[in-house]
Amino acid sequence: MHPPLSSQKVNLQMQGITVRYGSFIANDGVNISVDHGQTLALLGENGAGKTTLMKVLAGIIKPESGRIQINGKEVQILSPIHSQQLGIGMVHQHFMLIPTLSVAKNVCIGLKSAGYPFPNILKVENELIKISEKYNLQIDPKAIVSTLSVGTQQRVEILKALYRGAKILILDEPTSILTPQETHGLFGIIKFLTGQGCSVIFISHKLNEVMEISDRITVLRQGKVTAEISKDETNEKDLSILMVGHEFTKKRTIKPVPPEASELVKIDRITYFDERKLPVLRELDLTVKKGEIHGIAGVDGNGQVELAKVLAGILRPDSGRIFINGNDVTKLSPGKRITAGLAHIPGDRQRLGLVMDVSLGENFILETSGKEPVSKHGILNFNNIRNTSKQLIKDYDIRCISVDQTAATLSGGNQQKLVLAREFSRMPKFIIAMQPSRGLDVGATEFVHEKLLEQRENGNGILLISTELDEIFELSDRISVIYEGKILATLSREVANRERIGLLMTGKTDV
């Protein structure tokens, strides 16, 4: 069997790592080092090259140049399994688990030491119980992975790495899917592991978390290391400048919504059952006023996706009604709702927001192609399309070569700008924004937030659904928490605080 942790002390050094994707340099001569018992935070924006660097360590990507040393010995990491044999365990952002199999089977897939050709699952289960108890992971090795919560699945990933002999544990954006309380629990596990001599590499773009958990911090910007410092020598403000290249101020002065503002959208006891006949939305009530951003906080998977789709008309609720400006739109198709003034910024912009293989110009007219001046008697007016598209590209600062290039060739941030430009140019009254800054860097996120606030200034109502609490707190006038398909509470921004919202996100209402 693989000993979960040996007393052997491990340090890791990566020197001059360079990775290129075509002409794009993802890692440019990057150096990092971690000692045993230490937590190194790898801080950087989306696209700074953090995940690429870790994929090199995990044996998924081979670097163009650079050296890796473990315990002073130079190594070539040939494959994922070789990386594990060297004592490296990676917990990917998207879990590498087989949902239909039990925890024990997941842990020992591909391991001949568990027994070959017939693995001794009973023995593996017993070993897992021991490791789980030792590190207080609280996992039942018999459980089928698909029945476990996201937080538990993450612990299964950690357990898997430990069982497979990891002494250096890489956690890629581990907190992005956790509630504040679960994050707290994870930090406890990390501290315990480093106390046992394990090294942890913690990848994040969240400054407060990095300051809380790490011993040393390496900051990456556009593929290069901009700083390598000990936590005690720095602070959040300095780190943010190192990460983004300039200081970003988040303080805005926003006029409060007048209390007499009229109701724009009313959602009345919406219930929706998924294809397994399980209730995903349960008699959900919600209102959005004119000139208001109403933020919906919650852990991923509590009905957010379905709520957005029901409002947009993509899913039909099993009961309940939706009113926009007092008109019942429950039975209207998405097209008719668009005419009624609805705009939808979907969470999955590549599938629901854009047609990736057609031009920017065609993407702009998806919702208006049948109307003048875009077309007349069913014939498209390309002059008009070209000119409006060019104007929108200018107004929304979409970085592209021409209106004829396909949406797929744009970066994530520019794709989102394209969606915003199309939706907002129709002069909507009510906007559903689902995870509008997902996967965007700080600059693009700022842009999206400013555009949403601009719509608010214009007196439009916005429903902002996000699992990023920072985003919710920054933009919302009122904050509601969704839990298991119900709104547990609605708080005004004055009384809402992270702790209270965090507890509500776990379903605790008695606070």
Added chain:
Amino acid sequence: MIGDLFSFLTSSIFEGFLTASMRLAIPIMLAAIGGIYNERAGISNIGMEGFMIVGSLTGFVVSYYSGSVWIGILAAIFLGILLGLIMGYFEITLKVNQVVFGISLNLFCVGLTSFLFRIIFGITSNSPRITPLPTIMIPILSKIPVIGPILFQQTALAYITYILVLITAIIMYRSAWGMNIIAAGENPEAAETMGVDVIRTRYYAIIISGVLCSIGGAFLSTASTGLFVQNMTAGRGYIALAILVIGRWDPFGVFIAALLFGAADALQLRTQLFNFDIPYQFLVMLPYILCMVVMIFFSKSSRAPAALGEPYDRGGKKSEI
């Protein structure tokens, strides 16, 4: 009363129906058991029909000239391996569209086998025949009412099929290799990070599928009839795909689902003899209609492997930066 019921269960007509149910089920069962391997590993095999008809012809021709049905079946196994490799090369290595390739292969194989059959035997009025595999009555067990005729009054190839069902269950649920197959079909990227060679696993899976489909086809010509007829598989390869869904990609589920289909087929064949005032074409439709009706009920609860039909690109997946 109870005595009457008992005599009905042991009447020769009813026993004939029961043995026929299993006999008609075996070819589909073999193909669907093969399908468990490739579909659980994440590749679809729409080409089962083609694999089967090739097995039918190969099994027949080689049996005819060698004088031994078992040599014929061995030859069918060999061609199954070959076809599995070809399909693997197209679907796993070249990553062509799996549905399009499977259907083209089926059309090609049906045409090719008819053509080769005529080349080999010419167009004759009395079609060539071989002596099919004999029925082996298992002592004692074959005397059990109902169960006996279904399970224990069959040919050796049927008994081999039962063993294959058991072996498949052991592989899928108890062996390391079965875990690799399931991992490759649910989350190939994860499988690869845990040291599973997804490409190789999928190749083995499609080859096994090819072999089992081919034996299923050979069963039709060498065990149930003793002759070869153009297009004699008549869509059984497609039905096997449905049986996979109804059987929930589980060896025992597939066993039951195939037997159910076989029973419906046996029932319609017998009903034809009674000269009811129904055009026989409607009776022929019966098992297929049953199949569709059952699928209505199973479509919701039956979940296909998550990565089924998705080609795997090693490290070539557009990785996030």
